[in-house]
Amino acid sequence: MDRVPVLKLGDILIVSIQIDLQDQSVLALQEDLADKVVQTGARGVIIDITAVEIIDSFIGRMLSTIASITRLLDAETVVVGMRPAVAITLVELGLSLGGVRTALNLEKGVALLNHLDGARLAVAPR
Amino acid sequence: MTSSGELPINGNGDVVLVRQEVRAAALEAGLSLVDQTKIVTAASELARNALVYAGGGRVRIEIVRNGVRAGLRLTFSDDGPGIPDIEQALVDGWTTGNGLGLGLSGSRRLVDEFDLRSAPGEGTLITVTKWAR
Numbered sequence: 001m002d003r004v005p006v007l008k009l010g011d012i013l014i015v016s017i018q019i020d021l022q023d024q025s026v027l028a029l030q031e032d033l034a035d036k037v038v039q040t041g042a043r044g045v046i047i048d049i050t051a052v053e054i055i056d057s058f059i060g061r062m063l064s065t066i067a068s069i070t071r072l073l074d075a076e077t078v079v080v081g082m083r084p085a086v087a088i089t090l091v092e093l094g095l096s097l098g099g100v101r102t103a104l105n106l107e108k109g110v111a112l113l114n115h116l117d118g119a120r121l122a123v124a125p126r
Numbered sequence: 127m128t129s130s131g132e133l134p135i136n137g138n139g140d141v142v143l144v145r146q147e148v149r150a151a152a153l154e155a156g157l158s159l160v161d162q163t164k165i166v167t168a169a170s171e172l173a174r175n176a177l178v179y180a181g182g183g184r185v186r187i188e189i190v191r192n193g194v195r196a197g198l199r200l201t202f203s204d205d206g207p208g209i210p211d212i213e214q215a216l217v218d219g220w221t222t223g224n225g226l227g228l229g230l231s232g233s234r235r236l237v238d239e240f241d242l243r244s245a246p247g248e249g250t251l252i253t254v255t256k257w258a259r
Contacts (some may be wrong), residue, residue: 020145023138023174054145054163056170057228085163093167093232094218 004029006036012113013037013075014106016048026062033066037073044113045070048106050081060095067100076101076116080109135173135202136182144173144185148200155189155198156258165198165256168233172202172252175229179222180206180250190255197238197257202250209244216242 176183183204
C-alpha cells in the first residue's frame with residue numbers, strides 16, 4: 001500500500017495526493033493526519049487534489065471525515081485543486097462533501113486558512 | 127463490439143486497476159473528459175460493491191457501437207448473495223453495509239444505460255453503458 005506524505009509548512013499541514021488512491025491508503029491518511037495535527041498543533045490542513053482524476057463516494061466520504069476529525073482537533077481542512085470534471089461527477093453522484101471547505105488552488109487555500117485564523121483570533125478572549 | 131477484456135475484482139488493488147483500465151477504454155471509445163470521469167467513477171463504485179457485498183467478482187470492458195456512435199459498456203458480475211429488493215437497493219441512501227448508499231443509485235445517474243439483474247442466492251449482474259456524444 002502507498003502512503004500519502006504529510007508535509008508541514010509553518011502551522012499548516014499540506015497533503016498532495018499524487019497516486020491513484022486505494023481505500024487502504026485513504027484510511028491510513030486519515031489516521032496520519034489526525035496524529036500529525038495533534039503532534040504539530042497545526043491550525044490548518046490543505047489537501048491538494050489537483051492530480052486526482054476521480055472521487056468516488058468512498059474517497060468523498062473520507063474527505064468529509066478528515067475535515068470533521070481535524071475540526072475536532074482545532075484545525076480547519078481545505079480541499080484545493082478539484083478538477084471541473086470531478087466536481088460535475090460528484091454532484092451527479094449525489095455527494096455534496098458537506099462540511100468540507102474548498103479553494104481553487106493552494107495559494108487560495110492558504111489565504112482562506114489565514115482569513116479563518118484571523119477571524120478566530122479577533123473573537124478570542126485576550 | 128470492437129474490443130473486450132475481463133478483469134477480476136478480488137481486492138482493493140483491483141478496484142484501482144479497474145479504474146485505470148476503464149479510463150483507458152473510455153479514452154479509446156472517444157468519450158469526453160467529463161464522460162470519462164463519470165464512467166470511471168461509476169466503475170469504482172460498482173467494483174467496490176462487488177468486493178464489499180459479494181466478496182469479489184469480475185468486470186468485462188467492451189467498446190460498443192451503435193451506428194456511428196461509439197460507447198463503453200461495463201458488465202459487472204459476481205456470485206454473491208444477490209439483491210433481494212432491487213428497487214430499494216436503488217434508492218439514494220439505502221445501504222446494508224456501512225457506506226453512504228450512493229453506489230448503485232449514483233452510478234445509475236452517471237451512465238446512459240443501466241441494467242441490474244439479481245436474485246437472492248444467484249449473484250448480481252450489472253451492465254452500464256456510456257455513449258460518446
